[in-house]
Amino acid sequence: METSAHWGTYWVETDGGEVSSARSAEPDAAPAIGNVVSGNRHRSRIARPAVRRGDEFVEVSWDAALDLVAGELDRVRSEFGNQAIFGGSYGWGSAGRLHHAQSQLHRFLNRIGGYTRSINDYSRGASQVLLPHLIGAQEMLDMRHKPTSWADIAEHTDLLVSFGGVRRSNTWVAPGGHARHTSSERIRAVGRTTRVVSLSAQRDDAFADLDAEWIGVMPATDTAVMLALIHVLIVDGLADDEFLATHTVGAEQVRRYVLGEVDGVPKTPEWAAEISQAPAGVIRALAHRMAAGRTLINVVYALQRGENGEQPVFAALTLAAFLGQIGLPGAGFAHGFGSMGDYGVGVAGPGLPTFPQGVNPVPDFIPCARISDMLLHPGEKVPYNGRTLTYPDVKLAYWAGGNPFHHHQDLRRLRTALSRLDTFVVHETHWTPTAKHADIVLPVATTLERDDIAAGAGDSRLRAMPRVVAPFGESREEFWIYTELASRLGVDFAEGLDSSQWLERIYEEWRPEDAPPFAAFWRDGGLDLPQEPYRDAVFTAFRAGSPLGTPSGRIELDSAVAGHARWREPTQWWGSPLAEEFDLHLLCNQPTHRLHSQLDMGDASQSTKVAGREPIRLHPEDAARRGLSTGDVVLVRSAQGSLLAGVVISDVLLPGVAQMHTGAWFDPSAPEIADCVNGNVNVLTRDVATSPLTQATSGAHVLVAVTRYDGPVPPVQAYDPPSTR
Ligand SMILES: Nc1nc2c(c(=O)[nH]1)N[C@H]1C(S)=C(S)[C@@H](COP(=O)(O)OP(=O)(O)OC[C@H]3O[C@@H](n4cnc5c(=O)[nH]c(N)nc54)[C@H](O)[C@@H]3O)O[C@H]1N2
Ligand SMILES: Nc1nc2c(c(=O)[nH]1)N[C@H]1C(S)=C(S)[C@@H](COP(=O)(O)OP(=O)(O)OC[C@H]3O[C@@H](n4cnc5c(=O)[nH]c(N)nc54)[C@H](O)[C@@H]3O)O[C@H]1N2
Numbered sequence: 084m085e086t087s088a089h090w091g092t093y094w095v096e097t098d099g100g101e102v103s104s105a106r107s108a109e110p111d112a113a114p115a116i117g118n119v120v121s122g123n124r125h126r127s128r129i130a131r132p133a134v135r136r137g138d139e140f141v142e143v144s145w146d147a148a149l150d151l152v153a154g155e156l157d158r159v160r161s162e163f164g165n166q167a168i169f170g171g172s173y174g175w176g177s178a179g180r181l182h183h184a185q186s187q188l189h190r191f192l193n194r195i196g197g198y199t200r201s202i203n204d205y206s207r208g209a210s211q212v213l214l215p216h217l218i219g220a221q222e223m224l225d226m227r228h229k230p231t232s233w234a235d236i237a238e239h240t241d242l243l244v245s246f247g248g249v250r251r252s253n254t255w256v257a258p259g260g261h262a263r264h265t266s267s268e269r270i271r272a273v274g275r276t277t278r279v280v281s282l283s284a285q286r287d288d289a290f291a292d293l294d295a296e297w298i299g300v301m302p303a304t305d306t307a308v309m310l311a312l313i314h315v316l317i318v319d320g321l322a323d324d325e326f327l328a329t330h331t332v333g334a335e336q337v338r339r340y341v342l343g344e345v346d347g348v349p350k351t352p353e354w355a356a357e358i359s360q361a362p363a364g365v366i367r368a369l370a371h372r373m374a375a376g377r378t379l380i381n382v383v384y385a386l387q388r389g390e391n392g393e394q395p396v397f398a399a400l401t402l403a404a405f406l407g408q409i410g411l412p413g414a415g416f417a418h419g420f421g422s423m424g425d426y427g428v429g430v431a432g433p434g435l436p437t438f439p440q441g442v443n444p445v446p447d448f449i450p451c452a453r454i455s456d457m458l459l460h461p462g463e464k465v466p467y468n469g470r471t472l473t474y475p476d477v478k479l480a481y482w483a484g485g486n487p488f489h490h491h492q493d494l495r496r497l498r499t500a501l502s503r504l505d506t507f508v509v510h511e512t513h514w515t516p517t518a519k520h521a522d523i524v525l526p527v528a529t530t531l532e533r534d535d536i537a538a539g540a541g542d543s544r545l546r547a548m549p550r551v552v553a554p555f556g557e558s559r560e561e562f563w564i565y566t567e568l569a570s571r572l573g574v575d576f577a578e579g580l581d582s583s584q585w586l587e588r589i590y591e592e593w594r595p596e597d598a599p600p601f602a603a604f605w606r607d608g609g610l611d612l613p614q615e616p617y618r619d620a621v622f623t624a625f626r627a628g629s630p631l632g633t634p635s636g637r638i639e640l641d642s643a644v645a646g647h648a649r650w651r652e653p654t655q656w657w658g659s660p661l662a663e664e665f666d667l668h669l670l671c672n673q674p675t676h677r678l679h680s681q682l683d684m685g686d687a688s689q690s691t692k693v694a695g696r697e698p699i700r701l702h703p704e705d706a707a708r709r710g711l712s713t714g715d716v717v718l719v720r721s722a723q724g725s726l727l728a729g730v731v732i733s734d735v736l737l738p739g740v741a742q743m744h745t746g747a748w749f750d751p752s753a754p755e756i757a758d759c760v761n762g763n764v765n766v767l768t769r770d771v772a773t774s775p776l777t778q779a780t781s782g783a784h785v786l787v788a789v790t791r792y793d794g795p796v797p798p799v800q801a802y803d804p805p806s807t808r
């Protein structure tokens with residue numbers, strides 16, 4: 084049977100009611116498919132509703148659990164008001180148009196009077212706030228779904244300059260999961276026609292088939308390099324003054340800043356080399372090459388997940404404006420090649436069937452990465468996007484489809500923050516660390532255990548996604564859970580329909596005239612979607628004369644709210660005082676063999692572990708200085724916390740830089756040794772916002788110290804269910 088996840092569409096077989104195989108015929112299939120068989124019936128699955136009693140959980144009947152949840156929701160909304168319920172529930176949950184965890188939760192909470200929501204995302208939260216000021220709000224959205232395409236790059240681009248490389252493993256994932264994984268073949272085509280330069284602290288960030296030239300740049304210093312590139316364009320007469328005059332505002336302020344007329348510091352290649360460690364001559368030569376042909380500048384999302392994270396995005400757009408090629412096919416500025424598999428595939432599809440969420444009457448919200456701040460500082464006023472927000476006093480949090488113990492920074496602080504709640508309700512498939520921190524845990528069926536419809540934005544096919552096996556234990560569809568809770572609270576959730584009737588309804592409400600009715604769609608296993616080719620939807624028209632949605636209608640290189648791009652020194656980088664004690668810059672990036680923390684217990688993810696924990700990559704010089712070999716266990720410490728990891732030595736890194744993937748399950752079972760003995764990087768990261776403007780996560784970077792761990796290595800207990808009675 085065919086099924087879909089954010090990591091792709093694949094085939095599963097069953098044997099005796101269990102999933103026995105999962106595979107894909109695609110040559111570029113995601114390794115994460117290899118987690119499915121071992122993960123779906125793993126001992127960490129949650130079998131029954133459970134309620135916390137001290138350090139243990141007590142299993143209860145569904146009736147008892149639902150009465151309890153309904154009672155708590157009712158108590159909190161009547162005593163404190165609906166804003167005391169936090170339903171932001173950030174996370175990637177499961178693919179599927181009907182059983183989308185957040186949509187269902189939000190619909191339910193809207194029906195009972197609303198909730199405090201969260202906005203923006205962990206992926207590119209800084210850009211989401213910055214870019215509307217520079218190019219317009221709709222344009223920010225269009226840049227995600229209709230940017231320059233891989234095909235235009237292959238056809239037109241002489242030079243692709245990518246800050247953060249173009250990582251193959253990240254293109255395995257697309258929200259909703261696509262019918263076919265097409266980005267690898269598109270990227271290979273680019274590799275045959277286009278020179279690629281990858282600026283990064285890791286040589287292997289760039290997809291091997293791109294045959295990219297590598298310029299080593301220390302993490303969090305790209306803005307300096309970009310400003311220096313602009314400096315060269317200005318002083319060597321390579322800037323496109325006409326484009327700047329007709330299509331931008333603020334270029335003069337940028338010019339004065341870059342030349343050092345404002346602060347006495349000219350942003351020369353020599354200046355940038357001191358900061359970034361990229362050689363000045365290389366930066367100067369790159370500027371000339373960029374001006375000599377058709378050039379596209381790409382910034383991966385990770386660059387903006389750091390302190391002042393909006394600056395590299397701002398500086399890259401500014402650099403592209405000085406080059407003057409914005410809006411030409413395959414040229415200008417892009418933000419997402421190598422970050423997501425559906426980016427720049429060059430086709431837009433129709434809208435997709437959606438489960439309606441209704442309206443939330445509560446106005447309160449937070450930027451999603453401010454969860455701990457909100458819980459720790461109710462009533463506090465905080466700047467955000469040029470205005471002031473007040474944190475509501477939240478008493479109950481309801482999480483479905485996300486794992487804050489995966490996604491949020493500084494887990495010690497998150498634990499303290501969550502402990503201030505009266506009630507923490509979690510829907511989960513597995514006993515994740517978040518489930519283990521809940522007061523009430525409701526077990527839910529996985530994507531393999533319910534009927535759904537699958538597709539992602541721009542997909543070539545809408546797929547029927549039939550249930551493959553029965554729900555595990557007593558786990559249930561979330562649809563059923565909300566229907567039951569709603570009836571206890573005297574409201575309507577399901578409009579008298581069950582989930583299979585709703586599946587038909589969202590399909591029929593969506594169905595274009597020429598598409599078959601639901602029964603035929605389901606029988607055929609899917610329906611091909613029309614694919615509309617487009618060309619850079621934002622900038623092609625803009626270059627030709629249509630204004631952007633900014634106050635000036637032009638690209639705002641100097642904006643009333645955001646100022647202009649500038650180098651702002653972060654507190655965590657190799658040049659900061661803290662680097663004396665914490666002398667390695669750790670990159671915390673996306674895992675190759677799983678999606679975030681999902682199915683970390685599965686075979687593919689476990690095959691990457693070293694000494695049974697999450698690997699840390701170290702440069703040979705850094706390893707030698709510490710007497711470390713591949714396979715050793717190390718203690719990794721930051722100012723926030725500590726973890727155990729397994730060493731991998733690799734010369735693809737710059738010296739002074741280490742790298743770990745996110746997503747190992749938080750394991751606090753031996754606190755006398757480390758905060759996490761399994762290697763979850765978020766015990767190390769700092770819970771500090773990108774900036775008062777954007778208030779996004781800065782989790783991509785943290786300074787750490789690494790030493791050999793010679794003590795007895797504790798067993799990993801992260802995947803064991805908690806003790807239950
Ligand atoms: N340090 C650092 N931290 C980061 C990042 C980083 O680069 N560095 N990256 C950030 C980014 S970009 C992101 S997007 C976030 C991702 O953070 P999350 O999206 O929270 O991570 P996931 O592991 O995908 O969590 C999804 C959870 O949903 C559960 N689930 C699956 N299906 C269902 C379902 O049908 N119903 C319910 N109720 N649950 C389900 C899974 O078991 C899993 O626990 O992490 C962020 N955190
Ligand atoms: N296999 C897999 N693919 C995924 C995901 C997953 O969990 N697994 N998650 C998906 C999600 S939700 C998202 S948001 C995207 C994220 O997409 P990205 O943010 O692009 O992914 P990362 O792997 O975090 O970072 C990519 C590279 O950026 C580099 N980098 C980090 N900081 C800097 C810096 O300051 N300067 C420079 N020049 N380079 C830097 C790192 O070397 C890193 O390898 O990935 C998506 N794709």
Ligand SMILES: [Mo]
Nearest residue numbers: 204205206207
């Ligand atoms: Mo993300």
